[in-house]
Amino acid sequence: MTFRDYPELGECIYSGVLENGLAVYVMPKKDYVKTFAAFATRYGGSDCRFKLGDKFIETPAGIAHFLEHKMFDMPDGKDAMTSLSALGASPNAFTGPDTTCYIFSCTDKLDESLRILLDFVMTPYFTDASVAKEQGIIGQEIRMCEDNPSHVVFENLLKAMYSEHPVRISVPGTVESIAEITPKTLYDCHKVFYNPSNMVLAVAGRVDPEAVFKAAREVVSAEAGQVPVRDTGFSESPLAASSRISRQMDVSIPSYLIGFKLKPDPAGGDALFRQNLLAELAMDYLAGPSSKLYSRLYEQGVINDSFGCGVGDEAGALYAYISAEGENCDEVADEIIREASTLSRTSGEHEYFERLKKSGIGGTLRALNSPEACCMLMINSHFFGYDAMTELDVINSFRVEDVLAFLKENLVPEKMTLSVVEPIKKVNS
Amino acid sequence: MEKAIIRTIMPGVDLIYVHTDKFKTGHLSVNFMLQLSKADAAKNALVMHVLRRGCKRLPDLKSISEELDRLYGATVDPLVRTIGEVQCIGLSANFADDRYLPGHEDILEKTVNLTAEILLDPATKGGLLRSDYVRSERDNLCDAIRSDMSDKRTYSFLRLKELMFAGEAYGTDRNGTLKSAEKIAQIALTKHYKNILSTAPVKMFYCGGADEERITQALLNAFSTLPRGEIDFSAGTDVRVECGEPRFFSEAMDVTQGKLTMGFRLGEVMYAPDYAAIAVFNAVFGGGVTSKLFMNVRERMSLCYYASSSTDRFKGVMFVMSGVEFDKYETARDEILAQLAACADGDISDGELSSAISFLVNSVRAMEDSVASLDAYYVSRSLDGLTYAPSEYAMLIGEITREDVVKVAKSVKLDSVYFLRGTDKEGE
The missing domain is CATH 3.30.830.10 (Metalloenzyme, LuxS/M16 peptidase-like)
Structure with a gap:
């Protein structure tokens, strides 16, 4: 177990890797009542094709998410969700494009809850009947997503921006694809991805680090496995596969995402983390709340406070985006591109840039108030090989020229995809 | 804290x-x-x-x-x-x-x-x-x-x-x-x-x-320049205990899944409301993953991805929301009402009660770790002059018995049901 102190942030992290490869991170937080624990595997909706033994196998879309639902069933007939709740913990789980995460929060009986969490995630148990039952429940979850405009606009963006990358695959899959799932496929996927070398445990809040390491050592008896080999055999152009995708839904106001495809630094780790932070700062410089563009478009009534910008980084797909609601998505896209081009021809506003860097401090501190956010920081740092706690130092190292170069290279029409969900156009019958 | x-x-x-x-x-x-x-x-x-x-x-x-x-x-x-x-x-x-x-x-x-x-x-x-x-x-x-x-x-x-x-x-x-x-x-x-x-x-x-x-x-x-005239302290909530026969509403939209929402009045318990008992009742009935709605409507009958209840103690009302296939509307609605009837009949196991209480105690105590939760908690409590801290409220919850829960369940009455269904394309 090693200890790292971040005095300027008032935090410290205990971490270590067990013999079987399981990584453990603990961030104790003074005076907190609650503890948040997350047990994650680097396996998500984008990992449908991977190597088992010496050959690649294909699995149905939505299988990582399906597996997440089914992990709670235990061989003794118990349900881990119920066992954790009975102890007073609030359990849950979620699946993203590159991670599956099992979580709980509690204010009491941490050790017992933690042992249940570690045990059920490592214990596969699937039957034909339980798989069939879950097809009904997940089918309804998929329908719920299909009715949710923000879900549709996001999925469509990725589908249109990428041509080959598996981030295009919908995380919950489709009603048809999940119908192909059998207990056998679930066991295979569990075996490959739920091995300790591919997993991390993170705990934050009221917690004794020693006790977490002890529980992990005692409960996770699985031996070290191989880090799974994912299919990276796809070729993805640096340009957006298509520039516009729209869908009509029964909504009252359009919502849209404007994405810019970025080329992730192949070195990964710190370099990719740096690239992420630079992209965020550049988007903020271009279109954040104190940018010229934001106030001009807001005052013209083109945008409202639903307008925001950010960076997405999922399963190795990296993109910058603008998200908003309103009638003028094409106009906004034009304005963004034009402003980026104008800015990149200036020498930069140093005072504005330094102020933006300063303003990052509040947000970083706010995130650290939340044990949930702290766990996610530690998990991502581990899986993707960087140290999220160094964020402010990295941001401080940027110069305005870096931001301008980023805008020049990336905020260009060829890399842009616009995804919009519009109200149904009523035709007179 | x-x-x-x-x-x-x-x-x-x-x-x-x-x-x-x-x-x-x-x-x-x-x-x-x-x-x-x-x-x-x-x-x-x-x-x-x-x-x-x-x-x-x-x-x-x-x-x-x-x-x-x-x-x-x-x-x-x-x-x-x-x-x-x-x-x-x-x-x-x-x-x-x-x-x-x-x-x-x-x-x-x-x-x-x-x-x-x-x-x-x-x-x-x-x-x-x-x-x-x-x-x-x-x-x-x-x-x-x-x-x-x-x-x-x-x-x-x-x-x-x-x-x-x-x-x-x-x-x-x-x-x-x-x-x-x-x-x-x-x-x-x-x-x-x-x-x-x-x-x-x-x-x-x-x-x-x-x-x-x-x-x-x-x-x-x-705030020295905040003008202060005659302050109007009259803002408050009108609680209606009675309701007539249940009303049923349905509308159509272009959706792929039906959205079922049910509204209940908490009834005569609101004359002298025991807020901790209302909270425990809600947790037993539909508040979390050990609730009757989750265990039956979702897990046992596989009817939906979500089915949960929430209460508003100020207004004395409860809502149930669920997403179901269009043709499962009646099955889901009847099952939700059957689970409420089970609560009123005292059909609540020791496990269901203790899980509900643990779940609530945990979530109430955890409020002390979030400023947004503390803000919502204290600002709303200040309206009815209650000043106890989340940790004290958690202790009150811990003392709730099955009888307290049954009393609330018996008092709850269905007022209205709303179902958002898909558009019948063939009928057009």
């Missing part, structure tokens, strides 16, 4: 103060407490958004954003919420604690001042709120109302409320109706704003590392 201290610091202005060093940021909310009404809800919501556009010293969005950047990324945002039939509007500020800033720079006073300036010293023209700001924020408010209607889960909930509480203020959403929002004019809004400033009771909530003396002094200095 220390217990909240509540003091009246100006006429009609209470400060709820919670001291803790555990957060890295301080939190302040300033809330004007108003009667929710169909006529005024949109105006009340709009006024905060107009004020946030600019004050005398910082007359536009850009200059406010720049000031927030200088305050190390502090946030000052409009706050519009309802607590029962009280509409609570104001601003909420969050700012880095001095301890974590370079040179331990003091930003608390500056942030408090900015919050007060936005509320009290707006950018005006000819004594009126600026017409361009009113117009543009009115359009934005209309968009926000439309946006709520786009999410079908939210939409079906809002529709049920509208239909079930047709003659009651509770049927009005926190942002008001589209129809009333569209009509708001600059002069009426300015008058309305001035009236709020001088007559509305104000609840301020602070949680953070500053001592009570410092924050009180900062607030008194910053």
